[in-house]
Structure formats: structure tokens, C-alpha cells
Amino acid sequence: MSYSPETVSAVDASLAAGFPADERRPRDWLSPVRDTFAITWRNLIGIRRVPQLMVFTLIQPVIFVLLFTYVFGGAIKGLPPGLTYVDYLIPGVFVQTAVFGSIITAVGMATDLKSGIIERFRSLPMSPSAVLVGRSMSDLTRNVFVVILMGAVGFLVGFRYSSGLGKFLLGMLLVLAFGYALSWIFAMVGIAVKDPETAQAAAFPILAPLVFASSVFVPVSTMPGWLQPFAENQPVSLTASAARHLMIGTPAGNDLLWSCVWLVGIIAVCAPLSVRLYRRSV
Secondary structure: OOOOHHHHHHHHHHHHOOOOOOOOOOOOOOHHHHHHHHHHHHHHHHHHHOHHHHHHHHHHHHHHHHHHHHHHHHHOOOOOOOOOHHHHHHHHHHHHHHHHHOHHHHHHHHHHHHHOHHHHHHOOOOOHHHHHHHHHHHHHHHHHHHHHHHHHHHHHOOOOOOOOHHHHHHHHHHHHHHHHHHHHHHHHHHHHHOOHHHHHHHHHHHHHHHHHOOOOOOOHHHOOOOOHHHHHHOHHHHHHHHHHHHHHOOOOOOHHHHHHHHHHHHHHHHHHHHHHHHHHHO
16 A cells, blocks of 8 residues: 655654554543544634635525525414514524534545545554544534524524523533534444545435424424424424523423433444444545
């Protein structure tokens, strides 16, 4: 197997620093943390150097807010008494934004695998999990800025939280945590397909039923009876209902508990599987 000059230089640098080029274990317990930070920063720099990616990431959720508020809002029925549609919609759009943002994890992982940069990472004495954790952390950071923008747009179109600032921020944290959990699912998608266009195409059939057959845009009670059990119990609906409960005080029952169970379970299952798949694929 041949290596590029950049890869050879990286190996030489690692040898000069006193690390065997084929060593895979970190030198100390802080090494995975340093590796993760380095990969996270590398991915964030990539976003800064391709600003159009961030711009289009921000435009899509804004379009959803304006479209559903001013075009479809008047036709939505079945809302709880005294609740305006914009107050119902915005917490759901927060969740939808985080969900669709997780596609970038799949595309980013597939792009790295296709470009050959992963071979360079393997030539360095770094933790294999740092590549995946760094990718998920950079996408979480990007989601923070997107959700802040969505909050500003929501306030401009009339959204007001009524449960206090603390619960509103807690709802935002729940949304970000759910988006982070989903990024581990789509990390597996990106590793499996190894092509950015295919990764994006493969992610949409997974996300579309979860987002549109949910309580993000309309109450579940307005859906056909055969669809309601799925819509009520799938993780996107539970997270949207829990976010509404925290932000505007709507009844949530056990939605907050089950939303946390879903996101913890997704990370607990998909993170180890992603690392295992990554080790086998490179």
C-alpha cells in the first residue's frame, strides 16, 4: 500500500516526537481528550472555510418556520386550548433542526473516508474513537449556533416561552442532546456507505418518517388512527413534546422521561457500534 508524501511526513513527525508510528494506544489518560479536541477543531475550521455550508444550514430551518407559520398555520387544528400555533411550532422546529443537522455527521464521515484523510489519522498515534467523537462534537457545536438563530427567528414571528428562562434553556439543552445522540446513528451511515452523496441520500429515508410522522408540526390527534401509536411513541415526537412542556408548559406526561431514555439508549448502543464499524472499515 502506498502513502502520500503528507502521510509519510506525519509518520516521520510522530517518530521524531518519540512515538512509534504503529502505536495505537494513547500515552496517558488525557491523550484521547486532546485527540478529540484536535479533531473537533479541525472540523470547525472546515466549516469556517466553507461558509456556504453554514449559510444553507441556517436558511433551511428559517424557511420551515416562515412556511408553516404563515402558509400552513391557519389550517392546523387540534391545538390545546389557548395555545397559538407559533408557540406549538417553534419547539418542534428546534427538534426538527437538530434532527436534520445530524445528516451532516454522515456526510462528513463519508467525505473523510473518501478523501483518504482517515489513512493519515491512522498513521498517527491517536485514539481511533477521537475521530468519531470529534466529528459528533463539532456537529453539536454547529447545532448550538443554529438553534440560537432559530430562537431569534421564533421570537421575531411571535413565539414566547411561558415556563421561565431556566426551563426554556433546559428545553434547548434537551434538543441539542437529542441531536447529538442522532449524530451517532448517522456516523454509522457515513462509515457504511463511504460516499457523501450516498450518505445524504441514505439518511433522508430514515429521517423523513421520524420528522413528518411526528408531533413536530401538527398534533398527533389529527393523524389517522393507525399512524398515531407510531407517532406518539417515536423519539422525535417524544422529544418535541418534552421540549414544549419545558418551554411553554404544555402537558407532557412521561414524554420527558422517555425522551431521555431514547437519547441515552441511542448513544449507549450506537457509539460503540460506530467505533467498531470505524475500526473495521479503515
